[in-house]
Amino acid sequence: MTEKLYDGQAELTEARVRVIEQGKDDRGQYVVLDRTNFYPEGGGQPADTGTIGEVAVTDVQTVDGEIRHYVTAEVAEEALAAIDWARRRDHMQQHAGQHLLSAVLEDGFGAKTVSFHLGEARASIDLDVAKISEATLLAAEQKANDLIRQALPITIEWVKEEEAAIRNLRKAPQVTGDIRLVTIEGVDVNPCGGTHPSTTAGIGVLKIVGTESAKGGTRLYFLCGERAERQFELLQQVSSELTRLLNAPVPQLAEAAATLLEDKTETAKEMVQLRKIMLELEASSFQSDGPFVFKQFSERPFKEVQQLAKLAAARMPGNYLLFLTTENGRVRFAVGKGTEAAGDMRKVLNALLEATNGKGGGSAEFAQGAGEMVDVEAFFKEAEEIFRKTAEQV
Secondary structure, eight states, X not given: OOEEGGGTOTTOOEEEEEEEEEEEEXXXXXXXXXXXOOOOSBTTBOOOOEEETTEEEEEEEEETTEEEEEESSOOOSEEEEEEOHHHHHHHHHHHHHHHHHHHHHHHHXXXXXXXXXXXXXXXXXXXXXXOOOHHHHHHHHHHHHHHHHTTOBEEEXXXXXXXXXXXXXXXXXXXXXXXXXXXXXXXXXXXXXXXXOSBGGGGOOEEEXXXXXXTTEEEEEEEEHHHHHHHHHHHHHHHHHHHHHHTOOGGGHHHHHHHHHHOTTTTHHHHHHHHHHHHHHHHHHOOOSSSEEEEEESSOOHHHHHHHHHXXXXXXXXXXXXXXXXXXXXXXXXXXXXXXXXXXXXXXXXHHHHHHTOEEEEOSSEEEEEEEOOOHHHHHHHHHHHHHHHHHTO
C-alpha cells in the first residue's frame, strides 16, 4: 500500500521514493511507489504531473486500489519524486475556492452545489437552481473574498464512519471506512480527498466569470488565485487597447462604442479596424478545458462567426473548433482545427451535414455548412465523437 504523503502535506514538493512495482496497462507504462507526493486524479481534481528522477510523470491514477504513476521511461529503483508545484498550487487554489464558494452560495443564498469540475482553464460548479441573479453572484463573490482575506485555517482530519454520521457535513461521504474531512474554520466541513492550502489566504482571490443553464440548473464558472490574476491582465490589455482606439476612459467605453456604431458613414474606416481588433481580442480570450472548443452565438452574423473560428484556430494549434448560430429554424456552423491537430474537416462536415440534413463545403482545415435546427447540447456531444473518430483515422 502506497503511503499518501499529499494527504497531510499538500505543500510537499519533493520526496525520496522507492519503486515497488513497474508495469504497463492501456494508459501506458507506470510505476507504483512505496510512498508518493503525487495526487492521483479524483474528486473533480486533476492529477499531478512532474518527475521521478529524470523521468517525466504525465498522469497519476488509482487503479484497482493502487496509485499508478504513468511515466515516459523506466524509473530507477530509488529516486527523487518532484511534483509540478505551479500545477499543484493552482489545483489547491481552485479546489479550496470551490469549497468556499459552494458554502457561501448554499448557506447565504440557498444554491446547493451538485457537482464540481476543475478544468485546465477554468473551474465550474453545477448548482441546483435554474437561475441566479447578478446581484446574488456579486454578493457571493464579495463574501467569498472577505473570507479569503480573513486567512481562515483549513485543516484535515480523519474520522470513523460513526463520527462522520453525526457531524454537520456539507455532503454525505462517498466512501466507507475512515473518512477524510476538510474543514474551513467556521464555514465548511466537507468529506474530501483533495489538496488545499493551509488557510483561505492561499486561495488568493476568487472571481466569478460567467454562468449558463445546464442539466436543469445553473453552471457557474469561476477562477481563483493566479488564474484570476491572468484573467484580469487580459481584460486590462483589452480595455487599454479599446481606451486608446475610442479615446475614452474605461467607464465610458460602452458609451463611446455606441456612439461610434451610430455614426457608420463618418467612421466606416475606423469601424473596420476596430472590429478586426475586437475579433482578434475576442478570439484570444477563448479558453479550452480540453481539445474541443464548442461555442454557440446568438444575434451574430455568420460571417463574423466564421472569422472568429479561423482566428481561434490560428491561436489554438492542437484544438478542434465548432462554432454555430441558430436562426429561423436553421443552424449554421463552422468547423476548424489548429495546425497541429489531425483529421480532415471535410469528413467532420459531412457527418454533421448528415445529422442536420444540410449542405456545405470547405477544406481539410476549415469547413462550413447549414441545416435543420438541432438540439445544440446533443449536437455538440455528437460532434465531439465525430472529431475523435476523424482524428483516429489519420
